[in-house]
Amino acid sequence: METQNPRLTKHLRVAGTLIILGLIVQLASLFWNHPLSFLLFVLVGSAILVAGILVYLFAIVSIPEKSIKDGITQSAELP
Amino acid sequence: MPIAPVVTVLAITIIVAGLVVLRPGLTAVRGGKILAFFGLFIFPGLAAMLGFESHIERSKETSFCLGCHIMAPYGKSLYVDDPSYIPAAHFQNARVPRDQACYTCHTDYSLYGGFKSKVRGLHHIYAQYLSTPHQPIKLYHPYNNRECLHCHLGARSFEQGAVHNADPQTMIDIKSNKLSCMSSGCHEDVHNVSKAGQVKYWKPEQ
Numbered sequence: 001m002e003t004q005n006p007r008l009t010k011h012l013r014v015a016g017t018l019i020i021l022g023l024i025v026q027l028a029s030l031f032w033n034h035p036l037s038f039l040l041f042v043l044v045g046s047a048i049l050v051a052g053i054l055v056y057l058f059a060i061v062s063i064p065e066k067s068i069k070d071g072i073t074q075s076a077e078l079p
Numbered sequence: 080m081p082i083a084p085v086v087t088v089l090a091i092t093i094i095v096a097g098l099v100v101l102r103p104g105l106t107a108v109r110g111g112k113i114l115a116f117f118g119l120f121i122f123p124g125l126a127a128m129l130g131f132e133s134h135i136e137r138s139k140e141t142s143f144c145l146g147c148h149i150m151a152p153y154g155k156s157l158y159v160d161d162p163s164y165i166p167a168a169h170f171q172n173a174r175v176p177r178d179q180a181c182y183t184c185h186t187d188y189s190l191y192g193g194f195k196s197k198v199r200g201l202h203h204i205y206a207q208y209l210s211t212p213h214q215p216i217k218l219y220h221p222y223n224n225r226e227c228l229h230c231h232l233g234a235r236s237f238e239q240g241a242v243h244n245a246d247p248q249t250m251i252d253i254k255s256n257k258l259s260c261m262s263s264g265c266h267e268d269v270h271n272v273s274k275a276g277q278v279k280y281w282k283p284e285q
Binding site: 009013015 | 123
């Protein structure tokens with residue numbers, strides 16, 4: 001029986017959490033009318049966001065999508 | 080750019096990314112994969128670009144420049160009740176957009192001028208928070224007539240001004256930036272913050 005690879009699930013969760021965190025920081029910076037808000041947006045918000053996107057991209061290209069219940073993993077591209 | 084569309088895109092992105100975080104099993108099917116791709120790649124990238132653009136636009140606002148305490152006297156000088164004060168006369172008579180007064184006169188009207196302004200802005204932040212600003216603060220370079228001529232070139236009051244045409248060489252020197260508009264005896268009263276306590280101030284009607 002095939003299930004979704006738990007590693008992929010974990011990485012998607014981490015990526016999503018990082019992206020949400022980065023977006024919240026960016027959102028907060030938009031409501032802060034101060035010269036430092038731009039740095040908050042770029043150095044904190046965008047850095048977390050980019051980290052999340054990279055985790056997502058890394059996950060979808062490097063982690064096999066399906067796992068076989070007996071522990072042997074198998075790439076989605078393989079028949 | 081108004082902030083509302085940017086906030087909307089950010090909020091939608093948070094919701095879509097939140098769906099993937101709460102229900103990662105959705106990505107087992109094709110529709111879920113597309114949803115994840117948009118929620119974790121396309122939308123965040125779009126939101127970041129829109130947010131960046133919004134910040135860049137906001138950095139042109141007068142209130143943004145005056146956000147640093149050191150700029151307060153320069154902001155106050157825009158209200159000096161004396162038409163010989165060039166920034167005050169421009170600001171009070173709406174010759175420059177009041178909400179972008181600093182940027183309008185202090186950006187470079189040249190190729191990459193806007194970019195250079197932003198780099199200078201980052202240097203201002205460095206000087207303000209990580210170093211010690213020079214007192215009194217001064218321009219990095221002498222003010223270039225190009226910035227004045229961006230608007231005044233071709234204007235009747237400039238082209239036919241009696242003093243500007245008193246000597247044929249004067250106009251040539253002004254246009255080639257050899258003779259500064261702010262030369263002594265010309266438009267020399269600029270911000271003059273050292274005289275802030277000796278002048279009257281205009282109070283705009285509410």
